[in-house]
Amino acid sequence: MNILLIEPPFERFIGLRCEWYPIGITSIATMLTAKGFVAYVYNAEHDNSLQYINTEVYLSRYENYTRGLADAQHPIWREINEKIAQFKPAIVGISVKSVKIAAALKVSEICKNINRNIIVIAGGFHATARPEDLLKSDCVDVVVRGEGEETLLELAENVKNGIYDFKAIKGISYKNADGTISHTPERGLINPLDNIPFPRRELIFDYDKYTPEQLGWIMTSRGCPYDCAYCNSKTIWERKVRFSPLEKVIDEINYLKTTFNSIHINFMDDSFTVNRNRVLKLCSMLIENKTGITWACLTRADLIDDEIAVSMKKAGCIKVDIGIESGNKRMQQLINKGIKLEDVRKSSDILKKHGIFWTGFFMMGFPTETKEEILETLKFMKEVNPNWAYLNIFTPYPGSKFYDMVEGDKLFQQQNNINIYSHQSPNNCFSTNISRDEFKKVVKLMFKEFNRHNSSLRSLLRRAYSKKYHRNPKQFLKDAGKVLSWLRP
Incomplete structure (x- = not known):
């Protein structure tokens, strides 16, 4: 079963070169791979053709992000659509920082336009603090609150086995049939960290371009x-x-x-x-x-x-x-x-x-x-x-x-x-x-x-x-x- 974990774009619209890889979702992909799933990471921020810009230039270009969100034909959205369609994931996990809510929702919409059966899962700091901001969208199925390795693995195993009732899984929020939102009990922190494998960078799409x-x-x-x-x-x-x-x-x-x-x-x-x-x-x-x-x-x-x-x-x-x-x-x-x-x-x-x-x-x-x-x-x-x-x-x-x-x-x-x-x-x-x-x-x-x-x-x-x-x-x-x-x- 294919699982794709996505870091949505934000500063790429502004034109800032991305000098990092997403540690959190790469760690999750590594855990999923170790358990037999085909999991990869797509960092939609990364583009080494971009230049380094100082903060004054950054501020002057900031509205490019807003304009990019409104342009459905923007090359970045077309690239994201192509990557998802080619990989054919059963599950897409989206990392959501507060500044990237709109981009994350756009990615979830792209997923559902490709295949309504893709299970779209949001996680990260904003998703944990305000899961309702994501679940108000018809294109987000589940929110993972807190650390993602164990929770997403449990969700993936359920989907693999054809089980779509997630109420027994700790640390998630989801919509009920009537549109109301349910929150399962918190999942404790992973402790110790000994059994969490370090992130395998080979699981990042186009890692050779980093x-x-x-x-x-x-x-x-x-x-x-x-x-x-x-x-x-x-x-x-x-x-x-x-x-x-x-x-x-x-x-x-x-x-x-x-x-x-x-x-x-x-x-x-x-x-x-x-x-x-x-x-x-x-x-x-x-x-x-x-x-x-x-x-x-x-x-x-x-x-x-x-x-x-x-x-x-x-x-x-x-x-x-x-x-x-x-x-x-x-x-x-x-x-x-x-x-x-x-x-x-x-x-x-x-x-x-x-x-x-x-x-x-x-x-x-x-x-x-x-x-x-x-x-x-x-x-x-x-x-x-x-x-x-x-x-x-x-x-x-x-x-x-x-x-x-x-x-x-x-x-x-x-x-x-x-x-x-x-x-x-x-x-x-x-x-x-x-x-x-x-x-x-x-x-x-x-x-x-x-x-x-x-x-x-x-x-x-x-x-x-x-x-x-x-x-x-x-x-x-x-x-x-x-x-x-x-x-x-």
Whole structure:
């Protein structure tokens, strides 16, 4: 029985090159394949013919997504139709992030137009937080809430055996004959993760068109123990962290090196250094096994110290991403991130001292934030001077505390459009302390200043140095093309 898992398009309409593969649905496909199903992943975001664009260009092209949704003859939709029709799936699973609701519903419609008997299943963060947003469509049959591996496997086995009564399956929502929606009891988190096989990239359609680095994304853990007000991670992970065995992590790295020549790894854990001793052990194993890789990770400012930085660098770490969000003390308290600005200053000093390239992630437009507080973030960014600075515009993701905070506000009702759930949407304005027109002006100023910071010769040279091009000269030529494309207005 054929099962196709789809990552719907969004940024591809905008023209942004996709540098990743969908880890979650590839993990599910791997599990299904291990149980005898013919399961593949179709990443409709991926198109290596696209260029690298900076955030100012991104904002200027954002409405291309809305126009693409309305154009039934758009080449992307025609490609999706062709892929589904050729594969002839019995089940299609669609990964649904909040910003991709409309695209996901369009994919489900395409499925049913091809064959009304295809069972269309939606899953992911938005589907878990608001299953009714998907089930209101006649083209979505079932929503998987929470982690998908075990639930989708159980659904697939039922369909294979001709059983279409799903009420005994935990962790799903579905429509009844009268149109009402039923929710089965929650399914517990998968624990331990030992028996979940790492994602087999060969199950991705056209995987040979991905670069080694695009396939080199790894999650060594699931979940985050923190409770940031803007984040909906707990919708699925429940603020619990579960770790994969380190031996399994080394096996996945060796698989990537051997099969795809991936020598740079992006660890995609929510807070990579949350378990300090585990990270130190992993670093020792990377050195002992002579993996020879370089790698990057994401963590928090209060989870960096000298010993961690030294160990990570010796083990091949060349970049650390740190979420900062705001340079204003009131906003830091409001977002409940649990860090102090002094933590950021200290982690910045440590990473610079040990020669590790670091990126600072910032956000603007929080509920009640003022223009002056936004500009404090710009001032703080320049003070800590990250090697690269990334700016997001706040959006209230369903399942987050801020979503509950603004859901009843007039501003939210004015903007409650499924196309704006993006932290790069120029349409977002959820602060009652700044007018929409003034906010747009500040957005333009902020992105211009952040791009100016990233375009400085010092930032570009530091980024180049961190890549260790002497070990991979071919990568230098590729990245030089990236930079030229990114700098193009």
